[in-house]
Amino acid sequence: MKDFEQPVLSVKSINKQFGSGCENCSGSKGERLLKNYCPVCGTVYACRDITFELFEGEILGVVGESGSGKSTLMECLYFDLEVSSGEGYISSYKGGAANVFxxxxxxxxxIRNHRMGKVYQNPLMSLKMNFSSIGNIAEKLISAGNRNVGKMEARGKELLEHVNIPIYRMKEAPKNFSGGMQQRVQIAKALSNNPPILLLDEVTTGLDLSVQASVLDLIKTIQRELMITVVIVSHDLGVIRMLADRTMVMLDGRIIEQGLTDQILEDPQHSYTQQLVQSLL
Structure with a gap:
């Protein structure tokens, strides 16, 4: 019988620093830092003791201003960056017993190819702009060990239809697409191997409002249909309000508040969260 109480993703005390630290900042618990920056040695403490759990079919929102550490957290989760310290466990990988970091x-x-998908703020981070759209999806499938051309083409067509990219444009390069369409191709690529965990990093930034709405609606529809577990990062609390079941608020590399999204929006406890909510009204 499946254990629905086991977290799909469990993260314990992730720390990520840029720089070696010095006597001024190492072990000082941040008392001598300017926000998350050491003025003596220049070390930046981008993530500080980040701990959370994520359950099947849940959407976790991570919100905070630029420089709060939320995108660094996503880069650590997808192994784009090495963590400085911390543990991470995925229930579908080695029974949730191995620290993935x-x-x-x-x-x-x-793990990247089979257990996770990621959609970046900048499509250039994920897509080869001169490849065809279906070729970008095939690249992810090949990375996971697929070799059957017919099956990969069928899967690519299915995914592009799913994200509302016309099939007659499947052999067109993403460089010819609008920003919103590029994000849709990214989403299709990220979903190609049916990952249980999907990471979304500022996926609507820079898009027109109407395009933002359609991308968010697509994400919500796909998540419900496939019961994917999602972490979505945004500086926009409106995006988080629309999608997230639970929300973490980050500031200066730390989680300063977390809870049910409705609770965070209706009764924020931290002064920074109160300012965020006030700006949304």
């Missing part, structure tokens, strides 16, 4: 680079590639 301590695994080999080969195993991390396996």
């Amino acid at each position: 301590a695994e080999s680079s080969q195993q991390k590639r396996y």
Whole structure:
């Protein structure tokens, strides 16, 4: 019988710093930092003791201003960056018993290709702009060990239809597409291997409002249909309000408040969260 109480993703005390630290900031618990920056040695503490759990079919929103550490957190979760310290466990990988951050680079590639998908704020981080759209999806499938051209083409067509990209444009390069369509191709690519966890980093930033709405609606529809577990990062509390079941608020590399999204929006406790909510009204 499936254990629905086991978290799909469990993260414990992630820390990420840029710089080696010094006597002024190491072990000081931040008392001598300017926000998350050491004025003596220049070390930036981008993520500080980040801990959370994520359950099946749940959408977790991460909100905060630029420089709060939310995108760094996403880069650590997808192994774009190495964590400085911390643990992470995925229930569908080695029974949730292996700290994924301590695994080999080969195993991390396996997790990226089979257990996670990521949609970046900038499509250039994920898509090869001169490849065809279906070729971009095939690239992810090949990385996961697929070799059957017919099956990969069928899967690519299915996904592009799912994200409302016309099939007659499947062999067109993403460089010819609008920003919203590029994000849709990214989403299709991220979903190609049916990952249980989807990471979305500022996916609507820079898009027109009407395009934002259609991309968000697509994400919500896909998440409900496939029961994917999602982490979505945004500086826009309106995006979080629309999508997230629970919300974490980050400031200066730390989680300063977390809870049910409705609770965060209706009764924020931290002064910074109160300012965020006030700006939404």
